[in-house]
Amino acid sequence: MNKKELTFPRIEPLEFSGMGTDLKVLIVVKNIDEARQAKADLAAAKKEYAHLEKIFNRFDPVSELTRLNRSLNELVSASDDLLIVAKKSLGYFKQTKGLFDPRIINHLEAAGYARDFKKNDFAPVVQENTENTLEELASDLEIIKEKIRFSRRMDFSGIVKGYATDKIAGMLKEKGWRNFLVDSGGDIFAAGRPPESEKWNIAIEGIDEEKIKLAISDKAVATSGISRRKWERKGKRFHHLIHPKQPTEFSFNLRTVSVIADSAEEADVLAKVLFIQGEDERKKFAENQNIPAIFLYYSARIWISSSAKSISIIGNTPKSTKQENLGRD
Numbered sequence: 001m002n003k004k005e006l007t008f009p010r011i012e013p014l015e016f017s018g019m020g021t022d023l024k025v026l027i028v029v030k031n032i033d034e035a036r037q038a039k040a041d042l043a044a045a046k047k048e049y050a051h052l053e054k055i056f057n058r059f060d061p062v063s064e065l066t067r068l069n070r071s072l073n074e075l076v077s078a079s080d081d082l083l084i085v086a087k088k089s090l091g092y093f094k095q096t097k098g099l100f101d102p103r104i105i106n107h108l109e110a111a112g113y114a115r116d117f118k119k120n121d122f123a124p125v126v127q128e129n130t131e132n133t134l135e136e137l138a139s140d141l142e143i144i145k146e147k148i149r150f151s152r153r154m155d156f157s158g159i160v161k162g163y164a165t166d167k168i169a170g171m172l173k174e175k176g177w178r179n180f181l182v183d184s185g186g187d188i189f190a191a192g193r194p195p196e197s198e199k200w201n202i203a204i205e206g207i208d209e210e211k212i213k214l215a216i217s218d219k220a221v222a223t224s225g226i227s228r229r230k231w232e233r234k235g236k237r238f239h240h241l242i243h244p245k246q247p248t249e250f251s252f253n254l255r256t257v258s259v260i261a262d263s264a265e266e267a268d269v270l271a272k273v274l275f276i277q278g279e280d281e282r283k284k285f286a287e288n289q290n291i292p293a294i295f296l297y298y299s300a301r302i303w304i305s306s307s308a309k310s311i312s313i314i315g316n317t318p319k320s321t322k323q324e325n326l327g328r329d
Helices: 032-056 064-069 080-095 102-110 157-174 264-276 280-288
Strands: 010-018 021-029 141-144 145-148 180-184 189-192 200-204 213-216 221-224 231-233 236-239 254-261 293-297 300-305 325-326
Touching: 010 032, 021 032, 021 157, 021 189, 032 080, 032 157, 032 300, 064 080, 080 141, 080 145, 080 157, 157 180, 157 221, 157 264, 157 325, 180 221, 189 200, 189 213, 189 236, 189 264, 213 221, 213 254, 264 280
Parallel strands: 200 325
Antiparallel strands: 010 021, 021 180, 141 145, 180 189, 189 221, 200 213, 221 254, 231 236, 254 293, 293 300
């Protein structure tokens, strides 16, 4: 590195594609030695993303998830990451009263989302079991020590990006980094501060930055929406956010839901749960649970929960502040 070409503090960036989306990790460094260390730690982060994708990619014929989905009713060994995500899914199922449910894979495939989105022809794949998932998740997902049993196929995409974001953030904290940002396709954890600002300012896709931005530090933001994953077949419109109890109904009045939380995983799950609910139900859920949430409608209408108003920035912010975009789900 040429000392004359570098000014500090500065951001050491990593941007690439993986896990079906755009991934970004930014580390604030104060000197050349930190910049060198950051490059090594960013490479480790990229490797970890690849590792998690190999576990959870339902489109990969040799992923661990695919292997388990082909071994129904068998008690088989599983990786630590898959066991953790499965346990967390059982918890979120109870917390959301069944609105978060990884058994929606059959409904996704019946709607046409059976292959990688960019390579998909959206032809429906008829499954034998497409009834509504009203039973307890624990009846189909059993964990015994280091082994797991699927009685029905699972898709953990509703939690994996948030889980990956938090895991990468944890890795960076263990390396001693205090100021960084991890962005897994719109699931963001922002630690500390960027150069020249007290907090990370985050713009929400589709909303004029002069109206709303988020200023966060040591917090997570996740956005779920249908701007990019929606399709039409024979005059009927579909999207990838499935309501497990109403799997054939698709609403298109809401564009995105953004949630602020302590972890990207929690924000990821809650954003999806809020999105799939009806208009009155999602607002009541956000208010009753004190969830900082922002709803963006296709009509350009914006709704902000009470607990989000203290976090949201309304009006102009300094141009020098680092900006990150939400909503690339």
